[in-house]
Amino acid sequence: MINVMKAVKILAIVITLLWIGCIGNVVAAEAGESALGPGDALRVFVYGHPDMTTETKVSETGKITFPLLGEIVVDGLTPSAAERKIANLLESRDILRKPQVMIVTASLQSQMVSVLGNVRNQGRYPIEGKRSLTEILAMAGGVVPEGGELVVLIRADGNKFIKEVIDIQEMVRAGDLSPDLIIQSNDFIYVERAPRFYIYGEVQRAGAYRLERNMTVIQALSVGGGLTQRGTERGLKIQRRDTEGNLQIFAPKSSDLVQPDDVIYIKESLF
Incomplete structure (x- = not known):
């Protein structure tokens, strides 16, 4: 009998410590809590009253249903604020004295x-x-x-x-x-x-390539593997759309910056 009583006391102490730990974690996290909203799944615990443990979901009208209290509006409240609201209702209606309520968010579909x-x-x-x-x-x-x-x-x-x-x-x-x-x-x-540019004609590897920041024409040519034996930089052209969508074709310098969606074309050397 004595061993049973000791076991009960130890169990009570363990439960109390776990409860205190949970409360401490909730308080520490309150500053970063998200507000509750429709679709959120909650588990509500009242310390010392396991019969009041409730699994519920916030309705489209922002309410949950809780034993002895009925529907409670929690939309827009943080879990900590909702805990205080439930505790105040339990006490104000003479259901419990100084109740300790904890809410665990199973999922926050509204956030x-x-x-x-x-x-x-x-x-x-x-x-x-x-x-x-x-x-x-x-x-x-x-x-x-x-x-x-x-x-x-x-x-x-x-x-x-x-x-x-x-x-x-x-x-x-x-x-x-x-x-x-x-x-x-x-x-x-x-x-x-990522922005791209296109290169074709007399290059080793024609195709579309990722445009790196501040990439020059000569760097773009190196990405394409350089010129073939028949290619010449004198025949290099760029096709570019202006802000109004008009196509422009011009001969760039090797140090010019390539812009997104530029098409670089290398002509074949005549000699």
Whole structure:
């Protein structure tokens, strides 16, 4: 009998310590909590009252159903604020004295961000707590080799949309993470394809190639393997569209910068 009582006391102490640990983790994370919304799956615990343990989902109207309390509006509240609201309701209605409520978010379907474009795994991702742009890109598997350095972020602001273009490579080069924005629910992230140029004619490897930053014409020729024996730089031409879409054809210098979608053509030498 004494051993049974000791076991019960030890179990009670363990449960209390676990509860305190959970409460401590929740308090520490509260500053970075995401607000609850329709579709979020929750588990609600009341310390010392396992019969009140409830698994519920936030309805389209932003409510959950809880034993003895009925429907409770939690839309827009953080889990910690929802805990306090439930505890206050239990106490104000003389159901429990000083109840300790804990909410565990099984899934936050209302806090999602869309990631598309040239990433390894396109899709919708949950944002629990504060997540930066680079963290979300990492969750999506990172940028694929065909991806570019520019990331487009579109965010709703009331009745309008705001577009931000973030240069990831420049951010890293400058060592300035201020452009690494904190992502919000329903943000849309699109990773652009890397710019390309095209080279054909008397080169070793004609084709389409990734345009590196500040690439010159001579560097572009080297990417194509250089000229063939019949090729000549005197016959080098570039086809380029201007801002109005008109095609321009001109003879560039070897030090000129190549622009996105340029077509470099190497003519055959006549001698």
